[in-house]
Amino acid sequence: MEIVIVGASFAGLSAAIECRATHPEASIHLIDREKEVGYYPNALNWKLKGSLTSWDQARISLLKEAEQAGLDWKLGTSLIGLDGERKTVSLKKGETVxxxxxxxxxLAMGASQIWERSSGELESRLLSSKTIGAAQASLEKLKDAQSIALIGGGQIGLESLEALSQLPVRLSLFEAQDSLLAKYFDREMTETLRMELEEAGLDLHLSETVNDIRLSASGQKLNLESIHGQYEADYLLIGTNFKPNSQLVDGVLKLNADGTIWVDEFLQTSQPDVFAVGDLIQLPFAFLGKAYLPMINHAILTGRQVAQNLVEQQWPLKEVQRMISSHLFGYYMTSVGLTEAEAQLRKEISTLRLQRPFSDWDDRLLDFKLVLAKETGQILGGQLVSKCQHVEQMDSLALALSQGLCLQNYLDQSWLCLPRSRPLIPLMVEAANLYRRQLLDQD
Ligand SMILES: Cc1cc2nc3c(=O)[nH]c(=O)nc-3n(C[C@H](O)[C@H](O)[C@H](O)COP(=O)(O)OP(=O)(O)OC[C@H]3O[C@@H](n4cnc5c(N)ncnc54)[C@H](O)[C@@H]3O)c2cc1C
Incomplete structure (x- = not known):
């Protein structure tokens, strides 16, 4: 059996490892256009923050496992065509096709971060860390940088902003929404962070869309334009717009309107025996039907899943939850499920916001927000912002969401299995009391 996997990152590596376990007799060919694969995309940030002494420390652990799986590695080799009738792929290595x-x-070719209106001319002024080569080149560019513009105030933009703020450079961040991390947090949950960043001298442009970016006449600067003004920067980092690398198969495979590859619940594309995983596809997402959720854990999950579905359809896609966690400028920030802004478009909701000290002996503030279906109390989403580590507690909330639990059921279950000393539990008890009071007031 010949299994060909294109893309040797999170999705492709996990698919290769699982294919080897499920089909020990198969020849597995793993193809990637990069010569060096298997690095976290955060490598540049970690390097800037001094948490990497060598680039090797940013390697994905899946790579080691894949290296022991007896694969035929074809690195530095690009997919350039697919013939579904003849069941062949065309590949290019150097000049050889x-x-x-x-x-x-x-197919596990992932996604690229792009500036849609850009021609290749901006390339020399762009900072990127999607590949290890790009991260190393960006570190070199930063040696002469005095000003950097970042587009996107989401997780990638802010993590980059924090890392770059270690350098003596002028930083400007542009975000079309009126708040930071707006996809995952309601505005009031990120206001303190915004104010602190502004007080620290970071130049934030919220509700401002950059419409045009051009190289200056000297080629040494970038000129950015929005309806509010014109700005100049030495370099640009794009933290928005993931675009699936599906252009090559457009016309051969069915694509969704957002450019993702259409797959059925067993990850098969519109061509028999051709599958797609990771950042190339949409996933079933609670309350929203299907959504594009380009994240590492989804890439690994679908990579594993596909191996079980090649010959027989065994492991269908299930609804995923969106959970993101970041440690930004001293704040641990976690969001699970829907925000208030998203949920209220779909249901009548109740929201509860509680701000309390972390514990009796630690007065650092926990800022917690819960989004519930008004009538049933079903948990739709939760956001927690704090200077104390709390991520693992939000895992239990994510589990509650995926089980469709209402607040009281969650508390009944948590009471049995989670230590009461965990700060989330008393907060949830208080939220349940508040929710009951809201219902009584309404009656
Ligand atoms: C700066 C940054 C920070 C991020 N931080 C996080 C985070 O903290 N948490 C999180 O969950 N997600 C994060 N992400 C998103 C995460 O990187 C992706 O969701 C994940 O990498 C997707 O894995 P994948 O295997 O599907 O695709 P990718 O990692 O994009 O890999 C695709 C592979 O396919 C190869 N390829 C593409 N086209 C071809 C071709 N034609 N021929 C051959 N090979 C090809 C590429 O070289 C690449 O190796 C971040 C992304 C960026 C850019």
């Missing part, structure tokens, strides 16, 4: 036949093909 050749074909490879498959019984099963897994």
């Amino acid at each position: 050749f074909e490879l036949a498959y019984d099963y093909l897994i």
